[in-house]
Amino acid sequence: MNFKRTLAGIGLALALPFSAHAAMPGMEGAHHVGLTVPNMDDAVRFFVDVIGCEESIKLGSFKFADDWMNVHLNVNPRAEIKRFQMVRCGHGTNLEIFEYSAPNQGKTPPRNSDVGGHHLAFYVDDMDKAVAYLKSKGVRTLGAPSTFTEGPAAGLTWMYFLAPWGLQLEIVSTPKGMAYEKTARRALWDPRSPAK
Numbered sequence: 001m002n003f004k005r006t007l008a009g010i011g012l013a014l015a016l017p018f019s020a021h022a023a024m025p026g027m028e029g030a031h032h033v034g035l036t037v038p039n040m041d042d043a044v045r046f047f048v049d050v051i052g053c054e055e056s057i058k059l060g061s062f063k064f065a066d067d068w069m070n071v072h073l074n075v076n077p078r079a080e081i082k083r084f085q086m087v088r089c090g091h092g093t094n095l096e097i098f099e100y101s102a103p104n105q106g107k108t109p110p111r112n113s114d115v116g117g118h119h120l121a122f123y124v125d126d127m128d129k130a131v132a133y134l135k136s137k138g139v140r141t142l143g144a145p146s147t148f149t150e151g152p153a154a155g156l157t158w159m160y161f162l163a164p165w166g167l168q169l170e171i172v173s174t175p176k177g178m179a180y181e182k183t184a185r186r187a188l189w190d191p192r193s194p195a196k
Contacts, residue, residue, distance in 0.1 A: 029093075029189070030093045031093065031094065032086065032093055032094040032095060032096045033093055033094075033095055033096070033120065034095075034096040034097075034098060035095060035096070035097050035098065035120075035167065036098045036099070036100050037097055037098070037099060037165060037167070038099070038107070038165050039099065039165070040082070040083045040084075040085065040097060040099040042164065042165070043097050043099075043163070043165070044085060044087065044097060046163055046164060047087050047089070047095060047097070048087065050134075050137050050139065051089065051122065052089070052090070053087040053088060053089040053090075053095065054087060054088045054089075055085070055087055056085070056086040056087055056088055056094070057085065057086050058083070058084075058085045059083075059084045059085060059086070060083070060084075061080065061081055061082055061083060061084075062080065062081040063080040063081070064077075075100070075102060076102045076103050076104070078102065078103055079100055079101070079102035079103075079105075080100065080101050080102070081098055081099070081100055082099045082100065082101055083098075083099045084096060084097060084098045084099070085097050089122065090122075090191060091191040091192075091194040092122070092123070092191050095120075108166070109165070109166045109167055109168070111168075112168060117168075118168070119160070119167075119168035119169060119170050120167070120168075120169050120170070121158070121169070121170040121171070121172050122169070122170070122171050122172070123171075123172055123173065123190070123191045123192065124171045124172070124173050125173065125175070126173070127145050127157050127159070127171065127173045128145075130171050130173075131144075131145060131159060131171070134161055134171075139161050139162070140161060140162045141159060141160070141161045142159070142160040142161060142162070143159065143160070144159065145157050145158065145159040146158055146159065148178075151179065152178065152179055152180035153178050153179070153180070154178060154179035155174050155176050155177055155178045155179055156172060156173075156174050156178050157172070157173045157174070158170055158171065158172045158173075159171055
């Protein structure tokens with residue numbers, strides 16, 4: 001498999017025109033991403049003190065004696081949401097952070113290659129300063145920043161890093177935009193111009 005060709009294909013998918021007819025009625029955009037963490041206080045502190053998000057509403061707990069948790073959330077009926085809280089991250093989507101307890105709860109976050117694997121990416125204006133900052137906070141970074149130099153994603157620099165509990169995160173920067181934008185009818189959403 002040609003890694004560069006595969007990434008170029010992914011980039012091509014990014015350049016496809018927006019299709020309004022495929023939208024769910026009334027869909028305006030992503031409101032939040034939900035994350036389950038091992039410790040609420042540590043996670044909120046990381047997102048606020050290291051990433052720069054803002055604390056928002058705290059939403060208490062959920063626990064039911066019947067099958068409500070399974071029917072509504074697709075978790076073990078005896079699962080309990082001990083606490084959950086929202087944080088706002090700049091001009092991006094909100095994060096809804098959960099602390100669960102549940103029988104047979106998995107404790108290892110999935111890798112990107114696992115089904116259900118995921119990561120959160122944060123836009124930064126200056127990659128070098130952001131990397132130096134993360135390292136100064138003792139955050140584990142994965143390799144050095146990589147830059148696409150060809151294909152639709154040319155101009156994108158990115159680097160992965162890990163939250164203390166293993167959640168995969170990424171910083172991205174496109175100070176001069178990406179190549180696909182020159183011909184795209186509609187560019188990807190960008191936190192630098194959130195209303196566009």
